Amino acid sequence: MDRRTSSSSSSPANTRRSIEGLNDDIMCTVFSFLDLIHLIRCTAVCKSWSGVIDKSKLLQILYRKQRGIFDVSTSSEGTWKGKIQDLAISQHRSTLHSGLVDIYQWKGHSEGIDKCKMKTGLVLTGGSGKVMRLWSVERYKCLAEYYLPQTGSLIDFNFDESKVVGLVGNQICLWRRNERRSIFSSQSGQFPKSSCMCYVDPEAVIGCEDGRARVFDMYGRKWSRIIKMHNGPVTCLSLSDDQLLIGGSSFGHIALSDLSSDQQVALLKTNDFAGLTTLCYSSRSHIVFSGSRSGRASSWDLRMMKQLWEARVSPNLISSVQHMRDDISVLAVGGIDGVLRFVDPQTGDFLSNCIIYESSRKLNRSETCHSTVTRKKGLRVSEDARFDLIPRLSRPSISCLAVGMQKVVTTHVDGHIRVWKFRK
Template sequence: MELISSGSKSPPKKRSSKPRAKIESLDRDILCTIFSSLGLFDLVRCSLVCKSWNATISRSKLLQKLYYKLQNDSRVISNTSSSSMRMYLEELAMNHHRLSLVEGRIDINQWNGHSALVDQCRMKRGLILTGVGDQVMRLWSLESYKCVEEYSIPSRVSLVDFDFDESKIVGLIGTRICIWRRNGAMSVFPPREGTFLKGLCMRYFDPEAVVGCEDGTARVFDMYSRQCSRIIRMHAAPVTCLSLSEDQLIISGSSSGSVTISGHSSDQRVAKLGSNNSTGIKTLCYNPRSYQVFAGTTAGYALCWELRTMKPLWETRVSPNVIYSLQHLQHDASTIVVGGIDGVLRVLDQNTGEVLSSCVTDISTVSSSSENKSPAIERKRGVRLSKDTLIDRIPRSTRPPITCLAVGMKKVVTTHHNKYIRLWKFD
């Protein structure tokens, strides 16, 4: 037998011809053992990975067992109320969301999304729609940051505002409405220009699009008949922003500082929300869960009203200048995210208006990634500002103006009147 000297190299090991085990090949009992060691939030996330995992978790009633364990409830598992567990899971998810926005680490992924300035974004179901600055809108995947669809805007007209759902994109272009089907077909109506005066904003809630106009009216368009079904006199000044509710209320803000409400069946405003602030309303959103209306003004004030009583709840100056956008997660009744010209991303308490956190980019942590080649992602770190921080002393490069934002679970997408799109991930 020959001995290999200590100085010589060992012969290379032969690769095993055995195929590697895949997670799909694991026995159901093994999966159950793994899943049973997880916390409730991670278990819910696992149930959303694929149908197989969802079926395993459902059949073994792991969620119900863990739910009652956390609730210290001795009732029989078979009597589990799906609605009570769903409410508990939703509350748990909202608590995670709130804690992440207020205290979590902030990672920022930024990419060059357009050839010209991009001012607006919308986010739904893992997709981001951006546009307005150039003659194209782009739909992005939140997972890969790749552009999955692109929509051209008819020449010689400007895109003012847009929204989208699973099947189509609805946009306000010039003085008309344009529909882009997700299969590529495009149509424009009304058939001729000048049907309404200059439109400044638009919101879409299937099957209707509502356009806020310079003459103070809101014009309601039916997406199927393609006709203007109602003209509602909302303000004496231009309508600058809109929000729609599921129960067919139209909420509008104006450059004069007033906020009014109308029902779809009325041709006049039915209520006016009072405020001590007379500066122009720049942005609006409505939370159907708490029946609260939120507004941002040109002077940096954030305002809140309770819709059932029509009374103001709070009014806070959160920014030294104009607030361009404020939004909240669909089922979240605790936090709202605000952005404006000073470039600071702020998280507010929905019930009090208190600023819970103020965030900017840490300029010292910038790296780029060429993964997936298109687009190239710049990876940055976000930092939270202390309450006594003087905003003017923070470099503008770390806080470009936030022209629009959209809120998802533990994430916020922002645009900045430049070519870049930013995804803020709170962990």
């Protein structure tokens, strides 16, 4: 029989070979081979997978096995989900602190990468080139490209389920997630030179060199108001869930302003007069973390307007301080010296330091950007090590980072993207 004829057969055996064709019992068997973290990830893929896992009580069974619990009495769904979430966070912290490290890297851009943002397993990257790219963290594959206007360079960006918002030169640009070209650009020249942006639908807030923040209404497509924050340039921005705008300055101060009333709420002064380079806000704990040009990091409780700690965590500029969304069990810090550091967010104490071990092997080739993916090993290094004596190939400068469950994504000025995966 001709192979082409056989492959084109319309018989039932050949029409449902995808995973959707498997019944619940088979899916349950497949899921039973997974560990707790991967099983939790599967519940977020789609409703059908989540339904199979919930119905089979695989998470509860796996939890009992790991905890040595043999009482099979039932508990409320909320109780189980809370216990499983706590166990997942505990494993996340443990692996980042002391687990084995695999690093998957590829050349994501021909030019340098300055920024990255990660949500639901997707990472958006961009820098000195004229394109932003959306990547799958698990498959190391480029899923979409977004081209910038010819005028102006990319300064900052963010994205959600349906759109990408970018600060390009002195204008705001908007892309639909399925569109390559910008569908909207604000009029240029309407605000001074800017250095940062934060975005929570439907508003984008721009931090400018004149110490003010400009608010752009994405639906009305107009600048709605101006907020006075600092006497010097606004260098980094974040936005809390209760509409509190948080802005770092070139003088090391953090200003808090009410976005709804445009009134300044407080001005927090650190002991470090070097400019702040990055902010990270935890909506769960109402704590904001900052990093500075001098390598110092600090933590503030915004409910009490009180500094919790301030510490020198790097000998050079800190480019990014991040934690996993809705969790502050581990704080990741990256900067010019190229060492990926993990800090205790409660105290500022060091937990671990990671660099790249320069042995590698090629894995595959990205279909979109024709880039070879290479796997390397990560090394744990003690805090008293002479990092200046470690070759730069093992610690390339980190321009930005993002934290996910048992993983950290770092971007670099040479155009590389690295996914650090941590395991037991």
